[in-house]
Amino acid sequence: MSRDLSGFRPVLSDDEIARALTRMAHEVVERSKGASDLVVLGIPSRGVPLAQRLARSISSVEDIDVPVGAIDVTMYRDDLRLRPARALEPTDIPTGGVDGKIVVLVDDVLYSGRTIRAALTALDDVGRPQAVRLAVLVDRGHRELPIRADHVGKNLPTSVRESVKVLVEEVDGRDAVLIGAAEDPVAHVDLEDAR
Amino acid sequence: MIRHLLSSSDLTREQATTILDTAEEMARLTEGRSVKKLPTLRGRTVVNLFFEDSTRTRTSFELAAKRLSADVINFSAKGSSVSKGESLKDTALTLAAMGADAVVVRHSASGAPYRLADSGWIDANVLNAGDGTHEHPTQALLDAFTMRHHLGDLDGRHIVIVGDVLHGRVARSNVSLLATLGARVTVVAPPTLLPLGVEHWPCEVSYDLDAALPGASAVMMLRVQQERMNAAFFPSAREYSRRYGLDTQRFGRLSDDAIVLHPGPMNRGMEITAEVADSERSVIVEQVTNGVYVRMAVLYLMLAGAGDGTTGQEGAA
Amino acid sequence: MIVLIKGARLLGAEPTDLLLRDGVIAEIGSGLDGTGATVIDAGGLVALPGLVDLHTHLREPGREDAETIASGTRAAALGGFTAVHAMANTDPVADTAGVVEQVWRLGREIGYADVRPVGAVTVGLDGQRLAELGAMADSAAGVRVFSDDGRCVADALLMRRALEYVKAFGGVIAQHAQEPRLTEGAQMNESELSGRLGLRGWPRVAEEAIIARDVMLAAHVGSRLHICHLSTRGSVEIVRLAKQRGLPVTAEVTPHHLLLTEDLVAGYDARYKVNPPLRSADDVAAVREGLADGTIDAVATDHAPHPVEDKECEWDAAAFGMLGLETALSVVQHTMVDTGLLDWAGVADRMSFAPGRIGKCDGGDFAQARPLAAGEPANVVLVDPSASRTVDPAASVSLSRNNPYEGRKLPGSVVATFLRGFPVVENGELTQSSIQKGMR
Incomplete structure (x- = not known):
């Protein structure tokens, strides 16, 4: 999706993002008392490269390979009928599955919480993890569901009239978190997904 | 969408x-x-x-x-x-x-x-x-899906469709979809089973199956209904299968990675022999x-x- | 009743006046005295002889849900026709003197246009045995045109006999040229498009082969032959060749074959399903040329009403046929006059004089298709060539709505139609017919 980012100002730089991810990696390991049962799943699109980086980071801390994959939540969304159908993003569950594992869901921005609800339902159909944790790069508030993140890169209090954009090197050519005015402040479900 | x-x-x-x-x-x-x-x-x-x-x-x-x-x-x-x-x-x-x-x-x-x-x-x-x-159209899509699964991108691939094109909706749908996806398509049939104006379709046309097979990545055999015989589209089932059936001999002349499709239901012994239909390179069940x-x-x-x-x-x- | 038409252009020539009195044209000239007459200002209007349709399906008896003689002749009057030939494929089939007389009488009683019944060639249109052609000819209806229209007289021997037999009373066989084996289950013109749409093709050769055969048969037995609704370039060429050889062959083309092409079928809208089918632009060009040079003698509507349910369905299940009476003159103006292929005198010939001659209704007590001259029956139509309209099927007086021109802008309008001096259409609207007013 091509985006006009003029009028957006940076909130996190590439260095800050890298440091946040490293910190989150340590937190995950500490919380899980090791990395042996971890499976890291990114939510497309920008959650996936973030998940890969997080998994790499955990692997280097613990010196074991952490399985990493992707879980597309489109088919599980509760807002499908609010806009035209979209092409699906790949789902890629690592061999070994999720049964009995600690799944770390990774997304770029946590907002209404509806994406995470969909991800939990999707995960239900994949298997039965021992536990599910949530890691997000940015938590911008305004939850509509009782969901909170276990690991947060940056808490960013925002107005619904604002829009938060996460750029990642793998998709956008550079790393940054930006904030600017929302195009349509009412339809905030769209904003969360206008990535 | x-x-x-x-x-x-x-x-x-x-x-x-x-x-x-x-x-x-x-x-x-x-x-x-x-x-x-x-x-x-x-x-x-x-x-x-x-x-x-x-x-x-x-x-x-x-x-x-x-x-x-x-x-x-x-x-x-x-x-x-x-x-x-x-x-x-x-x-x-x-x-x-x-x-x-x-x-x-x-x-x-x-x-x-x-x-x-x-x-x-x-x-x-x-x-x-x-x-x-x-x-x-969904038959054409599932055929294309099956071919893509085995052959990768269909762009430039040569696909041969054999059989009753005149009465066959599968042939029509497949020719246009495969052409849209960039494949090179050849339809093979006796002239009586080709519609008027087929030369304007986005495909090549041949009456000779043996000439069309070399270089094909996939061969799709279409069902030929026996009753067409009575309407003088061709003289006999035997003559049809001799000229347009996919038998072991013709199958042997295909390249090793070529696959065989059939939208079903098959007339074994007519347009396709049992050996070919049941061979490893037949993807009919996958379809x-x-x-x-x-x-x-x-x-x-x-x-x-x-x-x-x-x-x-x-x-x- | 006396009517003075002031300043009409006779067959498109300089303006002049016409005085209609006692059912005939009393006088033609400029500055006629209109004392005691209803005066009609016809400035800018073209006066034509009342049009004669060689090919109309009135559906009565049998399918009065689609059309009746009353509704069909009202549509004819609005289209400028003062006589229509009612096709024989009714139920019961018009294959006896009784049926044709009934149709003829109903037409007389209703009084919007003369109804000339067409007799079936074979009993029940079955193509097996000759119907009693002589009895129909001798009946009060005075049938002269015989046709199994809707079906082809496919048997060569039967066709030969029919051609020979009607010589005894000056009749003509109007052939629906369609080789049956080549058109089994046929749905549209056989072409690249029919192949793409998966609709069974109706090949041109199925028409041309029968025309060629019948031309040779007519030559062999020295009979008149009329070809219904020819639709292909090949058919035009065969008829042209026959005429060059001096054979007594005549032919008609429908308005829809002068205008519409097969690509309309692409959406499977059964309004465009007709027999013979719509052909290619090249065929349209050929039939226009043929009509212009006289190879094709007449325009005939093949007005074929069908109830909504017979068209609002799957293409294969839908009935063949289109309405035509109310739009024919406009389509001819659009395709032939406005393109310079035909002048108004030419239109008068192709839509009145020629069909009158072919149908042998140009003489006798109820003569039609006569020249616009003093002493002739006052069958006159006034046309405004500068008018134009967007076709609205709902506005039709036909009982059916299978109008293929819906939404098209067509030129020209029929302002008035006089049947033996009585205005059955005035200001573009039907009047009460002469019979209902006690006038004959």
């Missing part, structure tokens, strides 16, 4: 690719899982409106819709079509009253799905599941499995989005 699917020739390359990519995700989302059902189309009603028997196609659509959690109604209207029973219009009005969101229609009359889609009798999405001798994924993809792309904010067949997302 798709309002109706009436004809594969209506699909742009981008749309066709989106459907095939989506079908691949459908396969990944359901293959090898204990829970094969996705909640996506919960609350949506899909009607299978079959004016002509086809258990295979109906079952495939039914399974596809159910895997997406849609409610499925099977409405068999056989015998009530052309023979002055309940008219297409009254059937459509009935389905509209029942609140159908999508109608999967199979009909012996070419163009019947167009009537349903354009009439204003019902505003459901219409999906052509085979109309007369016109088209069968059936893939049919479900492709139909899931189409139903998803038709029904999952916003009701009718979009008109016509809009570009892919």
Whole structure:
């Protein structure tokens, strides 16, 4: 999706993002008392490269390979009928599955919480993890569901009239978190997904 | 992103690719899982409106819709079509009253799905599941899906379609879809089983199967109905299978990675010998499995989005 | 009743006046005295002889839900026709003197246009046995045109006998040229498009082969032959060749074959389903040329009403046929006059004089298709060539709505139609017919 980012100002730089991810990696390991049962799943699109980086980071801390994959939540969304159908993003569950594992869901921005609800339902159909944790790069508030993140890169209090954009090197050519005015402040479900 | 699917020739390359990519995700989302059902189309009603028997196609659509959690109604209207029973219009009005969101229609009359889609009798999405001798777009999509799975990108691939092109909706749909996807298509048939003007189709035409086979990546054999013999389209089943059947000898001349398709049901011994049909390179059973994924993809792309904010067949997302 | 038409252009020539009195044209000239007459200002209007349709389906008896003699002749009057030839494929079939007389009488009683019944060639249109052609000819209806229209007289021997037999009373066989084996289940013109749409093809050769055969048969037995609704370039060429050889062959073309082409079928809208089918643009060009150079003698509507349910369905299940009476003159103006292929005198010939001659209704007590001259029956139509309209099927007086021109803008309008001096159409609207007013 091509985006006009003029009028957006940076909130996190590439260095800050890298440091946040490293910190989150340590937190995950500490919380899980090791990395042996971890499976890291990114939510497309920008959650996936973030998940890969997080998994790499955990692997280097613990010196074991952490399985990493992707879980597309489109088919599980509760807002499908609010806009035209979209092409699906790949789902890629690592061999070994999720049964009995600690799944770390990774997304770029946590907002209404509806994406995470969909991800939990999707995960239900994949298997039965021992536990599910949530890691997000940015938590911008305004939850509509009782969901909170276990690991947060940056808490960013925002107005619904604002829009938060996460750029990642793998998709956008550079790393940054930006904030600017929302195009349509009412339809905030769209904003969360206008990535 | 798709309002109706009436004809594969209506699909742009981008749309066709989106459907095939989506079908691949459908396969990944359901293959090898204990829970094969996705909640996506919960609350949506899909009607299978079959004016002509086809258990295979109906079952495939039914399974596809159910895997997406849609409610499925099977409405068999056989015998009530052309023979002055309940008219297409009254059937459509009935389905509209029942609140159908999508109608999967199979009909012996070419163009019947167009009537349903354009009439204003019902505003459901219409999906052509085979109309007369016109088209069968989801069959073409599942064939393309199967070929892509084995051959990769179809761009520049040579695909040979053999059999009754004149009466065959599968051939029509496949030629246009494969051409859209960039494949080089050759249709092979006796001249009597080719329609007038086939030289304007986006394919090459040959009367000689042996000449067409070298270099083919895939060969699709079409069902030839015995009754065509009586109408003087060809002299005998034996002569047909000798000139246009895929036997072991011809099969042996194909390259090692070439695959063999058949939309089914097969006439073993007529257009295809049992050895070829059961060989490792025959993907005929796979075609059936893939049919479900492709139909899931189409139903998803038709029904999952916003009701009718979009008109016509809009570009892919 | 006396009517003075002031300033009409006779067959498109300089303006002049016409005085209609006692059912005949009393006088033609400028500055006629209109004392005691209803005066009609016809400035800018073209006066034509009342049009004669060689090919109309009135559906009565049998399918009065689609059309009746009353509704069909009202449509004819609005289209400028003062006589129509009612095709024989009714139920019962018009294959006896009784049926043709009944149709003829109903037409007389209703009084909007003369109804000339066409007799069936074979009993029940079955193509097996000759109907009693002589009895129909001798009946009060005075049948001169015989046709199994809707079906082809496919048997060569039967066709030969029919051609020979009607010589005894100056009749003509009007052949619906369609080789039956080549057109089994046929749905549209056989072409690249029919292949693409998966609709069974109706090949041109199925028409041309029968025309060629019948031309040779007519030559062999020295009989008149009329070809119904020819639709292909090949058919035009065969008829042209026959005429060059001096054979007594005549032919008609429908308005829809002068205008519409097969690509309209692409949406499977059965309004465009007709027999013979819509052909290609090249065929349209050929029939226009043929009509212009006189190879094709007449325009005939093949007005074929069908109830909504017979068109609002799957293409294969739909009935063949289109309405034509109310739009024919406009289509001819659009395709032939406005293109410079034909002048108004030419239109008078192709839509009145020639069909009158072919149908042998240009003499006797109820003569039609006569020249616009003093002493002739006052069958006159006034046309406004500068008018134009967007076709609205709902506005038709036909009982059916299978109008293929819906939404098209067509030129010209029929302002008035006089049947033996009585205005059955005035200001573009039907009046009460002469019979209902006690006038004959």
